[in-house]
Amino acid sequence: xxxxxxxxxxxxxxxxxxxxxxxxxxxxxxxxxxxxxxxxxxxxxxxxxxxxxxxxxxxxxxxxxxxxxxxxxxxxxxxxxxxxxxxxxxxxxxxxxxxxxxxxxxxxxxxxxxxxxxxxxxxxxxxxxxxxxxxxxxxxxxxxxxxxxxxxxxxxxxxxxxxxxxxxxxxxxxxxxxxxxxxxxxxxxxxxxxxxxxxxxxxxxxxxxxxxxxxxxxxxxxxxxxxxxxxxxxxxxxxxxxxxxxxxxxxxxxxxxxxxxxxxxxxxxxxxxxxxxxxxxxxxxxxxxxxxxxxxxxxxxxxxxxxxxxxxxxxxxxxxxxxxxxxxxxxxxxxxxxxxxxxxxxxxxxxxxxxxxxxxxxxxxxxxxxxxxxxxxxxxxxxxxxxxxxxxxxxxxxxxxxxx
Amino acid sequence: xxxxxxxxxxxxxxxxxxxxxxxxxxxxxxxxxxxxxxxxxxxxxxxxxxxxxxxxxxxxxxxxxx
Numbered sequence: 001x002x003x004x005x006x007x008x009x010x011x012x013x014x015x016x017x018x019x020x021x022x023x024x025x026x027x028x029x030x031x032x033x034x035x036x037x038x039x040x041x042x043x044x045x046x047x048x049x050x051x052x053x054x055x056x057x058x059x060x061x062x063x064x065x066x067x068x069x070x071x072x073x074x075x076x077x078x079x080x081x082x083x084x085x086x087x088x089x090x091x092x093x094x095x096x097x098x099x100x101x102x103x104x105x106x107x108x109x110x111x112x113x114x115x116x117x118x119x120x121x122x123x124x125x126x127x128x129x130x131x132x133x134x135x136x137x138x139x140x141x142x143x144x145x146x147x148x149x150x151x152x153x154x155x156x157x158x159x160x161x162x163x164x165x166x167x168x169x170x171x172x173x174x175x176x177x178x179x180x181x182x183x184x185x186x187x188x189x190x191x192x193x194x195x196x197x198x199x200x201x202x203x204x205x206x207x208x209x210x211x212x213x214x215x216x217x218x219x220x221x222x223x224x225x226x227x228x229x230x231x232x233x234x235x236x237x238x239x240x241x242x243x244x245x246x247x248x249x250x251x252x253x254x255x256x257x258x259x260x261x262x263x264x265x266x267x268x269x270x271x272x273x274x275x276x277x278x279x280x281x282x283x284x285x286x287x288x289x290x291x292x293x294x295x296x297x298x299x300x301x302x303x304x305x306x307x308x309x310x311x312x313x314x315x316x317x318x319x320x321x322x323x324x325x326x327x328x329x330x331x332x333x334x335x336x337x338x339x340x341x342x343x344x345x346x347x348x349x350x351x352x353x354x355x356x357x358x359x360x361x362x363x364x365x366x367x368x369x370x371x372x373x374x375x376x377x378x379x380x381x382x383x384x385x386x387x388x389x390x391x392x393x394x395x396x397x398x399x400x401x402x403x404x
Numbered sequence: 405x406x407x408x409x410x411x412x413x414x415x416x417x418x419x420x421x422x423x424x425x426x427x428x429x430x431x432x433x434x435x436x437x438x439x440x441x442x443x444x445x446x447x448x449x450x451x452x453x454x455x456x457x458x459x460x461x462x463x464x465x466x467x468x469x470x
Binding site for chain 2: 102103106340347358
């Protein structure tokens with residue numbers, strides 16, 4: 001476990017001050033450990049790291065901030081980049097413009113549409129597992145958690161299945177580039193350019209040959225933002241954002257879930273003997289292993305629970321800390337599939353509620369179900385050596401083995 | 405008991421219609437629609453409605469005495 005943090009009081013900030021690296025590799029669950037230590041001191045801390053920013057640590061404050069985009073706006077959402085030279089749609093939009101984009105995007109990601117895809121999602125899970133099952137081992141992250149959501153993504157968006165490996169390569173390069181060295185950043189630029197080019201060609205192709213009424217990109221091409229047609233630039237921007245937001249998140253969530261299951265056979269047994277518990281298990285894993293620490297930018301000077309926040313300050317909404325807040329959750333550090341009150345914020349709250357949340361839930365539920373039908377018993381190889389990185393929490397690797 | 409969804413707060417998490425599909429449904433955007441606006445106090449339906457209240461991340465659902 002991580003060493004204790006140095007937390008000092010500050011009268012000027014109205015809260016304790018830390019200097020806490022938000023991206024460093026730590027032993028797995030080191031982030032949760034540090035966040036719990038900070039939350040025990042105060043609901044808000046100031047972090048001197050990088051440009052400096054506020055950290056909200058309790059469930060009620062994190063939710064409050066998500067629900068108040070007039071104060072906590074999305075002009076900047078990456079905590080260490082208060083003046084981004086990029087603009088993601090709809091991630092970095094604010095109401096009322098944001099509402100227009102979500103009106104276009106909510107329907108194709110609605111529970112009804114996702115439910116209809118479930119047989120294809122099951123097929124993607126089973127086929128991915130079948131590829132390595134006979135080996136008796138895998139790197140769960142690389143062999144399953146990256147590949148499976150990518151296949152689902154392509155299926156859902158009407159893109160060819162044979163592009164899976166290409167997309168996996170892009171996503172890996174792009175995420176290795178965030179906070180990586182010079183070479184990783186260069187590879188990220190290449191991947192970004194290649195995926196952008198892919199979507200530009202797709203746009204032309206759908207324009208020349210529109211597909212049926214269920215085709216995501218044909219519909220997006222004909223979408224209206226309010227009362228005007230969507231622009232090519234908006235179309236491409238949204239496509240890039242879907243790629244960034246949709247794949248790495250599910251990968252990370254799966255990693256933590258299967259690490260827990262590998263180390264807790266009684267939970268695996270329950271999933272196999274009582275599959276009706278799966279939806280509740282998914283919610284509980286989303287809560288306890290929440291991975292997103294979202295950024296917001298303060299729109300105007302405000303006194304927020306005793307902290308004098310200034311216009312343009314950055315604020316980190318620490319969902320993993322909110323998720324284990326004992327004021328909101330009983331026995332918050334325990335995985336409890338029978339938890340009947342669970343207002344977790346894994347998908348945020350307010351207008352930016354995760355667009356892909358319904359898809360993610362089905363992907364996670366199907367993974368739990370199909371994996372355990374095929375590989376009911378398995379162990380983690382050297383789990384004590386595992387590292388996690390931030391600020392979007394995730395495991396780089398997770399080696400599992402089983403008898404064949 | 406009346407089941408009330410604050411449509412200004414609902415952002416379509418879908419917990420209510422997943423947990424209590426006989427009381428709530430989704431509109432085409434995925435936001436909540438109450439299909440059974442009133443349930444008897446102490447009935448299994450009231451219990452389900454309370455579960456929906458307890459699992460709404462936005463705090464958008466409430467029960468009121470009829």
